[in-house]
Every structure is written in structure tokens, then in C-alpha cells.
Amino acid sequence: MSTKKVWFITGASKGLGLILTKKLLLEGYNVASTSRDKQSLINEIGEENENFLPIEMDLTNNQNVKQAIETTINYFGRIDVLVNNAGYSQIGTLEELSEAEVENNFKVNVFGSLNVIRNASPHLRKQKSGHIFNIASIGGYTGNFAGFGIYCSTKFAVAGFTEALAEELKPFGVHTTLVYPGYFRTNFLSQGSVKTPANPIDDYKTAREMEQAHLKEINGNQPNDPEKGAEVLITLSEQKHPPVHFFMGEDAYHYANLKIDTIQQALKENINLGTSTAFKN
Template identity: 65%
Template sequence: MFFITKRQSTYNKNNLEHEHKKVWLVTGASKGLGLILVKKLLASDFRVIATSRDLNSLTSELGEKSESFLPLELTLTDDSQVKQALAEGISHFGGIDVVVNNAGYGQIGTLEELSYDEVRNSFEVNVFGSINVIRHAMPYLRQQESGHIFNIASVGGFSGAYPGWGVYCGTKFAVAGFTESLAEEVRPFGIYATVVYPGYFRTDFLSKGSVKTASQPISAYAAARQSEQIHLDEINGRQPNDPEKAADILITVSQLDQPPVHLFLGKDAYQLAHQKIELIEQQLKAQEELATSTEIIEA
């Protein structure tokens, strides 16, 4: 059941008047989808808290601190920094309405060849970084009994059948999983959570600085090396989807009365999702008799 509070009812009546006064927090805002989204938000009179590991990269692209824009240098894996950033943003704008956990990077490499540190760092940024933001944003959102959290995953967080992308897909499956639970946890407070599964968008995600390869590759993994080469040399720069349109969709979805928990972006994402669903349905049916023979037969 969804609970409508008095504050929400009043807000909905004045939605058009107040929509562009909302405060957005966008992580990973110095490039790619995050940068494009922030530019669109500012151009549409929203107020934005934007974070990046490098403050100069933010201000060079988006300008200095102002009444509508607050750039913050932030290491998402530093929990105390995240808490401080949320407090600073709240102090500057007086509140927060939409959170976009966009920061992350791709780690290519098979499970055998990636080191412990390579795997751990990927989960630290892609999973724990987002959870840090959620944990420190929630007290404010609960208090005002409204808000929307977008967690940017990947279609690789729904379909992981790509050699050499297991750890990356694992982090994005984790994002999808905790977002599903988050959506149920926050629903009674009038807050929404959406996991976003983008397909291939023409950003710098597959460029140096956004994607990493195994430091000690194993030559025997021919399929993984081929996938790596295809992504870095052939797909990079030729992705079929427009990130400008993705940013527009996120803004539109944030304004829906009942936003979805799952949001796939791109025809390619839809195709891959349908293929995965069809495969699961086939395997459920094929193994049903055997796999459901687990009940305890009482004497």
C-alpha cells in the first residue's frame, strides 16, 4: 500500500509551480551521462548538487558555486566525506529531492585473472559508494516524506552473459538488487527508487579513465580478450544511443506520479532484457519437474 501524506498532497496540488525548484544530487557529474544531465537540469532551472573526484573538472565544465549550482569534490568510498557533502548540499539549498547515483566505472577481466584489489575496488565504487549516498540522503528524504532515488546500473546488471565482464556485471546486479529492496523500504515514506539499465550510450564510458582492464591478463581467455577488443576498439564511439535523450528521460521519469522501479534505456537494452527473460522462462519450464520435487512429504 502507498501512503499519501498531507505534505505530499499539498505538494501535488502545486506540482507545476514547484517542479523546477527541486534540488537534484548527481554523482559522477564531470563527464558522460552525469555531465549531460546536470547541464540539462541547470538549463531548466533546477538546482543541482554535483559531485566528482576532481572539483576542477566540475567547475571547468559547469561553472562555480552559485544560487542554483553547488559543485563538490567527493570520494564516494569515504563515508565521512559523503555525509559531509550531503550536509553541505542541504545547507546550501535547504533540502534535497532527487538523488542520482551515477558515478562508477567498468572493470574488464575474467574472475580468475582479476586481483583481489581490482575486484574490491570495483565493488567499493560501484556498490558501496552508492549505498553511502543513499544512507546519508535518506534521513532528509524521510523527514520531508518525499523524494526519488535513481541508481544507474547497466543492462549488464540484468544480463551478465559477457565473458570478461563478470565483476562489472556483478556490481550492477548488486545495484539492481538493493534498489528493488530500497523501493519497498522507502515506499511508506512517499519516496521512490528506480534502477536504470542503460544499453550502449555514446559517452566516454569505454574510454581510458572510465574503464579498466586486467593488470595481469591470462592469454588462455580468448573470448574475454575478443570481447575486450570489440568494446574498446569497435563499440567505443559507435554506441547507438544518445545520452542527451537518456538525460531527458530521467527528468521526465522524475516527474511521473508513479515512477517505475525498473527502467531500461535503449532498444538494445530492451532486446537483451527480453532475451534474458525468454531464456529464464525456457529453463524454468525445462527443469520444473525436477527442480520442484523438493517438498517435505509428511508421513
């Protein structure tokens, strides 16, 4: 490529966002990376230079996000690939979690991504090109994990608005890809990236077991390599006709197929009752 694309990545100070940023810079791309703490980006990646722009951004503040997008446009002249990667997992049953705990998870995982999309879309429409990656989770396709209902619901929301976004931006030559990652070996399940309920209820033994399995057994033993995940995203960004739906990881495929089988069985078992609601001539 004679001109490398400009990437804008949220949640880039750790995990997949950090690995993707480093890999892109090594390959000569231009990258604007955001975090709540700009110094954490500098510590991990380095000082601002002609290819790298670290930005401190509060994802939940629309005006702050708008300023970050404009700063990137002024610095690099454009944005070609946008990665809505920032997010965290709020563990807890629906009864346990307070209104504030639920709202905060939605503010970051859902409304934060919408703030980025809202402020980046005018530029992408104007240049009639671009690619938006919305990073959901396999938990945004199947939500039958006790204690993860709120987190999964935020990712279901991401899946829902991404399907609509793909149709809305298609006429402008802008691609949209909804990514459903499985478990990747990052710090996503570590302290600071995951939150447990402030007021747990002892009766929810299944939820506690699922919580502890994630924090103590799955954490550090995730089956997917984030380095390979970053490579996959770069490959997708270069495709002429990238997919709207992309499942990433053998485990993601496993859980997706289980959900599909469950839905197909439910449709089959209830077809007579389910289709009995039409007006009869």
C-alpha cells in the same frame, strides 16, 4: 513549476552525469554535482552559483559523503532527486582479476552508492518525499559477457539492493527507480572510465575478443544518445508513480528479453526436477 527541485548527482564531471547536470541547469533546476575533482566540474559547467553547487567528494569515504550531503542541504535546503550515477567498468575474467581490482570496483559501484543512500535517506524520510535513481546497467540484468563478470556483478548488486530500497522507502513517500541503460555514446568505454586487467591471461581468447570489441568497436558507436537519456530521467522524475524497474535503450530491451526467454526456457525444461524438493504428506 514555481519551485524547481534540487538534484544531487554523483559522477557529474563527464558522461551522462555531466549532460544531465547541464540540461537541468538550463531548465532552471537546482543541482549539486559531485566528482573526485571539483575543478573538473567547474571547468565543464562553471563556478558555484545560486543554482549550481560543485562538490569534491570521495564516494568511497562515508564521512566525506555525509559531509557532501549536509553541504547540499545547507546550501539548497533540501534534496529532491538523487542520482547514483558514478561508476566504472573493470574488465577481466574472474581468474585474471586480483583481489584489489575486484574490491575497488565494488567500493565505487556498490559501496559508494550505499554511502550516498545511507546519508541521504534520513533527509528524504524527514521531508517524506524524494526520488532516488540508481543507475545500474543492462549488465546488471544479464551477465553473460565474458570478461565482464565483476562489473556485471556490481550492477547485479545495485539491482538487488535497489529492489529492497524501493520497499523500505515507499512508506515515507520516497520513490526509487532502478535504471538499466544500454550502450550510450559517452566516454564510459574510454581510457579513465574503464580498466583492463593488470595481469591478463592469454588463454582467455573469448574474453580478449569481447574486451577489444568494447574498446575498439562499440566505443564511439554506441546506439543511444545521452542527451535523450538525460531527458528521460527528468521525465521520470516528474511522474506521479515512477517505475521501480526502467530499461533504457532498444538494446537494453533486446538483452533483457533474451534473458527473460532464457529463464523461462530453463524453468520449463527443469520443472519436474526443480519442484521435486517439497516434503510429501
